[in-house]
């Protein structure tokens with residue numbers, strides 16, 4: 001059996017990170033998981049064309065899923081930092097780069113690394 005390629009490893013890791021963030025927000029329903037799978041398929045093609053981008057797939061998949069959720073469900077992930085004002089979504093930074101983070105542009109803060117949203121929100125709703 002061939003060892004798993006670095007590209008597949010990157011895709012597996014990215015998939016796990018985004019699923020962890022979805023689970024933290026309690027939106028890991030079956031159809032949401034399929035959105036992640038669809039994105040992984042598209043990004044596999046993308047990263048095969050451009051292997052140097054392997055480190056960027058987590059941020060890209062997070063953004064793909066965010067876009068898909070916006071169409072079907074609404075904003076995700078909601079900002080856990082700002083307690084007041086309109087609910088708003090976090091954004092991935094950098095758009096295309098390694099070490100992606102969720103940031104709140106309103107508060108101007110990095111909230112969590114992609115994959116670590118659960119620790120930022122603490123699993124408890126804001127009071």
Ligand SMILES: [Zn+2]
Nearest residue numbers: 079082104106
């Ligand atoms: Zn915010």
